[in-house]
Amino acid sequence: MTVYDDVVCPFCGCCCDDLRIEVEENRITKIENACVLGRAKFEVYRVDRHTSPVGLQDGVPRPIKLEDAVDWVAETLVKSRYPLLYGWSSTSCEAIKLGIELAEEVGGVCDNTTTVCHGPTIQGVHDVGEVAATLGTVRHRADLVVYWGCNPVHAHPKHMARYTIFPRGRFVRGRSERRLVVVDPRRTDTARLADVFVQIQSGSDYEVISALRMAVRNEEIEADAVGGVPVERIEELADLMMGCRFGILFFGLGLTMSDGKNRNIDAAISLVRDLNARTKFLIMPMRGHFNVSGANIVSTWQTGYPFAVDFSRGYPYYNPGETSAVDLLARGDCDSVLVVASDPVANFPRAAARNLVGVPLAVIDSHISATSTCACVTIPSAFVGIEASGTTYRMDGVPLPLRKVVDPPEGVRTDEEILSAILRRVRELKRGG
Amino acid sequence: MAELKLSLRRSLRVPIQAEVINPTILAGKNLSEVCKVQVWEGNALTTLEDLFKIDGELAKDPKEQAVIVEGDLSKARRIGARMSAGKIVVLGSAGLLLGEEMTGGSIVVEGAAGSWVGAKLKGGSIEVKGDAGDFVGAPARGSTKGMEAGEVIIHGNAGAQLGCFMLNGLIRVKGKVGAFAGVHMQGGEIVIEGDSAGRLGAQMVGGRIVLLGRTPSVLPSFVIQEVRPSTRVGKDKLEGPFYYLEGDVAEDSWKGRLFISAAKNPHLKFLEEHV
């Protein structure tokens, strides 16, 4: 039996790095310290997967050789005039680098799942900046924690336990010294734990934030209620925020996906920025996939842009709405798609998904996914963080090493190996090979 | 005016970068030179000739050059980008970024246009007979310098964030607009003859927005000043009465101005109490 300590969890953006995994004969036998989601991943990852590449032959999926699968992907990409390479947030930074290089080589668009999670957040940052910190700063100092439009009990189960509400920090000793505020249209399981729960009308976040910004600036709000919240209550919340020693606002897809999108974030960051004239206040997005931050970070240092990078003219170009995956598919702009470690057929609106299925489509994924069931070619890969090592970035930008604790099944390669092979083949083809 | 006619030969599978459809670039060339002008089609360079049947006349001076484009150009991005003079007429629909950073001349689109019509517009006029997409007159991502001058007229509906970070000039929409018209506006004028999806003038610090149609609500961060019987846009007098509001109070040194038709917005009558 081998015991691995301090394993980084490859589920959500919390990247908890305190897992203890026991392995016997290449099987995981015990998982300690993981939350229900992390545990699920380690427990069941083996079940639902291909162990050989699959290709459609006369409309029927059949196992094919890896070389043939790689050839098909490379040839398709080289032939394409505007391919989309999408996914990336559930693989390692090493694989992401190869993906960017591949997209550059074939003159395609490299977009990651940020586009449908915190893409609007990044657009807010472009316009106003960000006021952030690493999570330990919150643990040590925050006496006020606000969760807005997010439900960590379900999506980031250890966030509160490890980083924000419950742990002992240097200057704030635990739950009793912190106030927890939740703002959401639903009384979520997170809201049940809150000291203050503000239930707002769905889609009225922007109005409520505007009202808070006014209250912080001592401006009179000429209404009885905003977004279904009585003005007195908004003023109380503003007082709470201004009165803390160190506050933090965590927000989720409740802000990025609902009416207002990037402007919700713009306003929320502006609110927090303004609060710094009164006290110390920070704001951070609750990033979903374990390495979606890494996808943004790597893409930004290599290309200048965090997602939706269009290499069709040889240099990086970026404009969400123009070069982002859903829009490209909605307009039917792309003539082939390579999906890596993601499931856009399940995750995109149906009309966009339909256009994805309408073009030559290849998938590299460790799971069988809705997308892989529609793909011309699927190449199964090793689970990053379980069967393959690499680097990930936690939601606050702290880099962490992903560990390989078991071997992948015979014949299953890592994303890195598969992408390297495709890149090699693409270069051969471009040289006329 | 010399007229050059470009007729699309085949339907476009992938987007083309059509900034060369531009009197500033084409005037002064002869027909065979125009045929050889390079165009990005997806990730490959092709020629105008490959994409379009080309005939007509060429002027020496861009001011004297009209370019007539025929076909479904909805996948043609950047038609007329950076043009400085002359005229473009698109007899179908145009794609994204129509007239981006244009400094002069005029563009008329008979059909619809994609998002970012007149992005970073610095002069000239753009007229879209159909609908336009989002971010009309907006700046590049991260920049606070939106449309600086010139005029955009949309006869149909326009999308969200129209006039984003607008500095000056005029945008007129005959139909409806999406949410956040005039967001972060700093100057210039927006006239909306149809309805607004709301959040008019969000975070604006300058400029004027006139709404002749309906809006579901106004942001709490706008302060009613008075009810005005009429207002002016350029030489036109627009009859009200209008609720006249200022904002966005949540921003620093705000002086944005909203004029909202009182007749079309009876649900905003409560504002009168605060005058």
Added chain:
Amino acid sequence: MELLVKNGFVYDPLNKVDGEIMDIQVRDGRIVGRVSSSAEVIDASGMIVMPGGVDLHSHIAGSKVNVGRLLRPEDHYWDVVPKTPLTRSGVGHSVPSTFTTGYRYAEMGYTTVFEPATPPLKTFHTHEELNDIPVVDKACFPLFGNNWVVMEKLRDGKLNECAAYVAWMLKVSKGYAIKIVNPGGIEAWGWGKNLTHMDDEVPNFGVTPREIIRGLCKVNQVLGLPHPIHVHPINIGTPGNYRTTLETMRCVEDLAKDGKPCIHITHVQFLAYGGVDWLSISSHADDIAAYVNNHSHVTVDMGQVIFGDTTTMTADGPFQYRLYQITHNKWVNADVEAETGAGIVPITYVRKNYVHAVMWAIGLELALLVKDPWKVYLTTDHPNGGPFTEYPRVISWLMSNKVRQRIVKKIPRLARVRSNIKDIDREMTFSEIAVISRAATAKALGLKDKGHLGVGADADISIYRINPKTIDPSSQYREIRRAFRRAAYTIKDGEVVARDGKVVKTPTGRTYWVDPQIPQDQMARTVSELKDRFEDLYTVRFANYGVSEVLLPRSTPIPAQSTL
């Protein structure tokens, strides 16, 4: 592989070669005494030959730089770099992407660049980016001036334990030097506050900026590190701050040994302001320069301002917030648990702006008033004063009083009155330029094989298309600028990597880091103490902290002999 650089005017100040026509011989990446007749020949006649440029302070990699990239798509749009069969694509201007950064340095004849501020917790990120910066050799300086363990050890007077901790930190983060930014002030910023006096106490830590600087200066000496403490003092960018700058330099005066520098004050332009507010700001470059002239324990770099648009980024969180309040531009803050912080604000330096014009003057004054060029180095604190691609412009300013005075005429009158630049007519020579941009910086960094062309040195050579016999830099400043912008040849480890300002080869550079040698039992005690309390400091596990050497493609540790 052999190379012969023939007949160039060689400027090699460390070896006292001042523009003599000489041949330089190279074999297997090093300068040698002679080469065989089969050596590849580069005819450098009529050209200047210098050691490859060495930049000791340029923010090119790491989390803060990357958020700067993320913040500013509008900065990238107009400066794009397409892929070629040899080179990767990217974007430029004030915060270039990594590949572009490496190419652009190489194109200017620079071969070594050090990133001067990395939070240890995120230093793996910094190294990942450095790995993606091609051609040049590189390193990074971890931040220590607000580190909790450092402050506790210094408060408790446990200097040796502090030294052992710093040694451990340099080892695990693969860092090169001790960087101090706003000592104690960033910890105060954890509560939205700042420190303004050298003897202000850091909240909750019971130490002062003075004690932190002195303590780390002693640690630096105990560990025998190759570069002195690299200090960005308190009160940066604040009118009247020349006093705290002088105090900072003075506070370690008594620690100097053998006349060697024991403190480097960085981007000193931002630290030489008189006046009491922005309306009364004035240049006190003369006071700073006088102090530097009279003392051997301090070196400085310029932090020159270039008129135009750029992005400011420092670990100095409270300063960046103040800059936001002044400019109302977009603002990034990024605190790092138990260690440090960071901030970013874009800025446009405008010639007609009185404050900016004074800042512009101060940088040049410092370079010109410090008599010994071995004490003052060429930097723009990239990208804070301006992008590194503007170095050729700064060189032309330093070499030509004519162009300086042309600009002086165009700045606001008050800026002329409140600065000294109009009265300074010194013009630097090529040899002095070679000192401030390679020889002295390599020496300050303790890089024995860099910054000179003596036998045994790394064959990092830059050749510029300038004939020193025929050019008059004072009037032909445009030619100077052009020539330094595009090196005729850049040679890295004996290979031509750029020709006429175009990259022709993209080798991977070294990553230098310092490996302090301390007694094993001392290291074991440090590790065991840290392990015990690691969970109290950080939200990552001890095992997951730091940078494994195998992840650095050309790891080049430099042992440092401590006296612990």
Added chain:
Amino acid sequence: MAIKVVLLSGRSIGQGRGKEAGKESQLYAEAATSCELDRSDLESLGVQPGANVRVATPSGSVILVARRSAHPHPGIAFIPYGPWANALVDQATDGTGMPSFKGIDAEISPAPNERVLSLRELISASCGGR
């Protein structure tokens, strides 16, 4: 009788665990085909938890299983992320790249005689086969 609601899609523990178990697993299907409604809304619909309902928006309609929300949120329907929810989402992104996955006007009606589609059925119905 039909009711009008605002539709939110979002993460749930069941959906998160289910996606690791596999997109074709029962765990995932159970999580991602549930439509959480407030008790009062269930009453107005006249259906019991566990009954099938049709959820329709201008972008499409699907059959889902009605569940009672753990906490009150009258007027809101919550469906975990997944292809079923996404059959109801418009692909327009307002120029941001992000569709409106939350805050969609929807109509819910009882569908006692209709069946919840499996993942494959749903995809072949909505995207067509290859």
